[in-house]
Amino acid sequence: MSSYTYTLSPFSQVCRLLMNNYFGEIVGQVGENLLRRGNRSLFDIKTGTGMSLWDVKRALAVLIHHNIVTFQASDRNPNIAEYSLIPHNAYCILRYPKYLYTIKRIYGSSEEVLIEILLNIGQASASDVIFQSANRLNEAIDDVKVLNPSALYQSFQKLAADNFIIRCSKIEKNAFVENVPKLLELKEEEKFIVPQLEMEPIAKLLREKATQLGEHSDSEVIWRVNHQRFDVELRNVILVNAAARRVDAAAGELYHLILKLWREACPVEARTSNGVSHSLIKDAVRKNDGGSPLLMEHFDQYLRVLYEDSTCLISRTGDSGGGQFAVNYADVFENLACAILDSVVLERFGSKALRIFRLTRMQKFIDQDQMQNLAMIPAKDAKMFSYKLMEENYLQIKELKKGTSNVGPVKSFNLFYVDLPQVVRTVLEMSYKSLFNAIARQTHDLTANKLLLEKHAWMENMLERLRGEDTPDDLLADLSESTMTAADKSLVAKIHKLSDNLTLGQSQADETILILESYLKFHFMA
Amino acid sequence: MASANSDEPSPAASTVNDDGRSEAEIEARMLELLHQFPKGISNKILDTDMPTVNKQIKVNILNELMSKGKVSMFKAAGTQELFWCLKSHPTSRIKGADNEERVVLGLIEEAGNKGIWTKDIRIKSSLSQATLNKVLKALEGKKVIKFVSSVSAPKIKLYMLFNLQPDRSITGRLWYNNENNEFESELVDLLNHQCFEMLQQQKEIAQQKQNEGPVTVRNSSFLSSKEICQVSSDMKLVKFNLTVEDIETILDALVFEGKVEKSTASDGNCNEKVKMYRSVAQPVPFASITKTPCGVCPVINKCGKVGAIQPKMCKYFNEWE
Numbered sequence: 001m002s003s004y005t006y007t008l009s010p011f012s013q014v015c016r017l018l019m020n021n022y023f024g025e026i027v028g029q030v031g032e033n034l035l036r037r038g039n040r041s042l043f044d045i046k047t048g049t050g051m052s053l054w055d056v057k058r059a060l061a062v063l064i065h066h067n068i069v070t071f072q073a074s075d076r077n078p079n080i081a082e083y084s085l086i087p088h089n090a091y092c093i094l095r096y097p098k099y100l101y102t103i104k105r106i107y108g109s110s111e112e113v114l115i116e117i118l119l120n121i122g123q124a125s126a127s128d129v130i131f132q133s134a135n136r137l138n139e140a141i142d143d144v145k146v147l148n149p150s151a152l153y154q155s156f157q158k159l160a161a162d163n164f165i166i167r168c169s170k171i172e173k174n175a176f177v178e179n180v181p182k183l184l185e186l187k188e189e190e191k192f193i194v195p196q197l198e199m200e201p202i203a204k205l206l207r208e209k210a211t212q213l214g215e216h217s218d219s220e221v222i223w224r225v226n227h228q229r230f231d232v233e234l235r236n237v238i239l240v241n242a243a244a245r246r247v248d249a250a251a252g253e254l255y256h257l258i259l260k261l262w263r264e265a266c267p268v269e270a271r272t273s274n275g276v277s278h279s280l281i282k283d284a285v286r287k288n289d290g291g292s293p294l295l296m297e298h299f300d301q302y303l304r305v306l307y308e309d310s311t312c313l314i315s316r317t318g319d320s321g322g323g324q325f326a327v328n329y330a331d332v333f334e335n336l337a338c339a340i341l342d343s344v345v346l347e348r349f350g351s352k353a354l355r356i357f358r359l360t361r362m363q364k365f366i367d368q369d370q371m372q373n374l375a376m377i378p379a380k381d382a383k384m385f386s387y388k389l390m391e392e393n394y395l396q397i398k399e400l401k402k403g404t405s406n407v408g409p410v411k412s413f414n415l416f417y418v419d420l421p422q423v424v425r426t427v428l429e430m431s432y433k434s435l436f437n438a439i440a441r442q443t444h445d446l447t448a449n450k451l452l453l454e455k456h457a458w459m460e461n462m463l464e465r466l467r468g469e470d471t472p473d474d475l476l477a478d479l480s481e482s483t484m485t486a487a488d489k490s491l492v493a494k495i496h497k498l499s500d501n502l503t504l505g506q507s508q509a510d511e512t513i514l515i516l517e518s519y520l521k522f523h524f525m526a
Numbered sequence: 527m528a529s530a531n532s533d534e535p536s537p538a539a540s541t542v543n544d545d546g547r548s549e550a551e552i553e554a555r556m557l558e559l560l561h562q563f564p565k566g567i568s569n570k571i572l573d574t575d576m577p578t579v580n581k582q583i584k585v586n587i588l589n590e591l592m593s594k595g596k597v598s599m600f601k602a603a604g605t606q607e608l609f610w611c612l613k614s615h616p617t618s619r620i621k622g623a624d625n626e627e628r629v630v631l632g633l634i635e636e637a638g639n640k641g642i643w644t645k646d647i648r649i650k651s652s653l654s655q656a657t658l659n660k661v662l663k664a665l666e667g668k669k670v671i672k673f674v675s676s677v678s679a680p681k682i683k684l685y686m687l688f689n690l691q692p693d694r695s696i697t698g699r700l701w702y703n704n705e706n707n708e709f710e711s712e713l714v715d716l717l718n719h720q721c722f723e724m725l726q727q728q729k730e731i732a733q734q735k736q737n738e739g740p741v742t743v744r745n746s747s748f749l750s751s752k753e754i755c756q757v758s759s760d761m762k763l764v765k766f767n768l769t770v771e772d773i774e775t776i777l778d779a780l781v782f783e784g785k786v787e788k789s790t791a792s793d794g795n796c797n798e799k800v801k802m803y804r805s806v807a808q809p810v811p812f813a814s815i816t817k818t819p820c821g822v823c824p825v826i827n828k829c830g831k832v833g834a835i836q837p838k839m840c841k842y843f844n845e846w847e
Contacts, residue, residue, distance in 0.1 A: 007831075238810070245807045245808070245811065246806070250740075294736070297739070298739035301739040302740050304741055305741055339809050339810040341813075343808075343811075343816055347816040347821065348822055355779060355782045376714050376779040378711055430815075430820075430821075433820065434820030436837075437840070441840065444837070444838045498846065505817070505818040505819075509821075511814045512813050512814050
């Protein structure tokens with residue numbers, strides 16, 4: 001019920017839909033209001049959405065607790081707080097399953113459970129997280145013996161050391177004196193330090209099968225998931241895969257190790273990383289026991305092949321210490337984004353159009369005639385494809401005038417060129433739209449056919465139970481026939497299949513979005 | 527009608543001369559001499575060969591040979607002496623060709639492979655436009671000459687002899703058909719495919735040397751354009767000869783498809799730069815978005831929350847496997 005009726009951008013629509021699906025309609029509406037209008041005070045949100053104050057307050061509380069909304073004192077009136085949405089964090093809801101998979105791949109299942117609990121709660125103290133994870137693991141294992149929480153404590157410390165979880169901003173000491181509490185950013189060093197905890201009280205509570213932790217020593221030290229770090233991790237996976245594709249698997253391993261070294265050398269996200277010396281890399285490879293033997297044997301060669309490769313995965317910045325190696329993220333992601341764009345052009349328009357597109361990109365500016373000669377395509381086709389690409393904004397035209405006389409018709413050169421950021425933004429918008437379509441369709445299917453799906457689920461449960469009690473098969477078949485017709489069953493099967501495809505489609509769209517967003521981010525970084 | 531070395535008008539040739547040979551025999555002897563010295567015979571050679579023959583007769587015979595088009599006359603650059611030599615393509619095989627046609631034909635022949643423009647013919651033969659057109663039409667009708675279009679200026683017509691292949695510089699490349707100037711896309715595609723297969727095979731061979739280190743693998747997956755040209759010529763895929771430049775244009779087209787990478791290396795023996803090509807994989811195999819229907823949807827710009835095209839009732843989703 002907002003008074004504005006303009007449509008949101010595809011990205012904002014995606015965020016809105018994600019919040020809606022994850023938290024519910026009320027929170028979704030509050031989120032939408034903040035997306036549309038920017039920083040809003042509590043009263044503005046209430047009038048904007050038309051909901052009761054109580055609902056708005058609770059919705060905001062949920063969003064703040066999940067790190068999607070933050071607040072600060074308004075400039076106009078320091079007694080009122082203004083709430084603003086962090087769109088990136090709202091978008092990252094989509095990536096939660098990927099986070100879990102990443103953690104499981106790197107560490108193991110106990111760390112996965114810790115992160116899962118933390119994602120569910122939003123913000124929590126260390127003890128709380130450990131307590132609840134222990135409970136969850138106990139339920140899963142169904143064992144009489146209670147899990148020792150100190151193992152979980154160590155896992156928690158590991159996660160903090162690798163920056164996957166981060167401490168939330170503290171509230172200032174005199175906060176409740178003023179009307180709007182001020183949030184204090186922690187210093188860099190303190191952000192990842194886990195306080196000393198006693199595991200005994202927690203272990204005792206677990207033995208008593210308590211459900212709540214109650215008072216504990218570190219309730220002021222609150223943690224949340226570090227979205228930035230996860231993004232870096234997802235990006236690194238893409239880069240390692242690229243290295244493996246260009247050379248071979250051992251090169252991928254080497255690149256993985258080098259990425260770790262760069263992160264340690266330069267923790268802040270910058271366009272270019274600091275240089276890392278040859279000897280340092282060699283040490284890292286030596287310490288990496290599980291690596292392939294080829295890597296150690298031909299270490300210099302692998303390094304050389306990687307830094308001579310045209311995708312700029314590594315660049316040699318200096319010669320001290322046996323060679324300094326760094327990476328320029330802008331260059332790497334430019335190459336990756338170009339590969340993505342090439343693939344999109346190929347699938348949408350065909351291989352001849354791809355030749356024209358790449359040709360124009362590599363030659364920077366090109367004439368219509370030259371295009372036809374270099375690309376080895378008949379003239380008519382070349383013209384058709386170049387105009388088609390221009391229609392969809394993949395190519396642009398620049399006019400240069402020939403001659404200086406302004407008498408009569410002025411002849412001019414018409415040169416084609418590719419404006420890379422523009423094309424990337426176009427494809428990015430398309431990706432957001434397709435992501436939105438996938439989520440929207442999935443939600444629609446599941447709600448429109450809700451009754452049918454519930455009936456099917458109930459029937460399946462019943463059959464399972466009966467199968468467990470050893471009922472004869474033909475009786476089961478009869479029962480399933482009478483509950484649901486074959487047509488219904490096939491419809492349900494179709495819905496499930498489409499839903500799975502759509503989930504897959506969402507994660508695929510997200511991959512493309514990650515690369516394109518990274519390119520834009522590093523390209524426009526100072 | 528040129529006169530050899532006298533200013534007097536040439537008298538009528540007599541059929542019998544001092545040495546008793548008839549004109550036809552003298553002509554035959556002259557033709558023999560002309561064949562013997564393909565670079566040309568001068569007056570001196572004629573004198574030494576047939577000293578007894580009257581100069582005037584020689585001149586007359588030479589003039590007649592020239593008018594029949596078997597012999598052409600040149601002036602030596604240094605000594606200003608006159609030479610006669612045999613024409614390689616006797617135009618006398620054309621029966622009943624009149625003078626104008628012969629002149630035009632002579633000019634077209636001279637142009638050889640490169641062809642000659644109508645305007646040039648007009649200037650050199652100093653014929654009027656109408657006569658020239660008539661002559662050209664007549665010659666074309668007799669299938670003696672043909673016209674080709676040049677790539678550089680598609681509007682102008684170049685004429686050349688019927689059985690000659692147009693030179694590379696005017697048709698741009700071998701990729702144009704002779705008759706209707708169509709781009710031979712099947713040929714190009716075939717060669718394209720062939721070269722790519724070759725490079726793929728080379729890459730696979732190189733992969734087997736993995737134990738020797740990645741630099742060896744990479745270097746042995748390169749093929750130079752000369753080698754590829756050699757193999758393609760051996761395979762006899764095309765009727766004409768493939769030059770290195772042709773193969774390079776095909777390979778460049780592959781570079782523009784992103785399947786192949788180019789680099790220059792210096793040849794072992796000489797200091798020239800040789801172009802090397804190898805097949806590469808893209809850093810990202812495909813854009814994942816293209817696997818979803820929306821990524822390749824032709825109407826995605828019209829898709830929205832209202833209207834005929836909505837994700838709720840998208841038929842591409844329904845058909846998605």
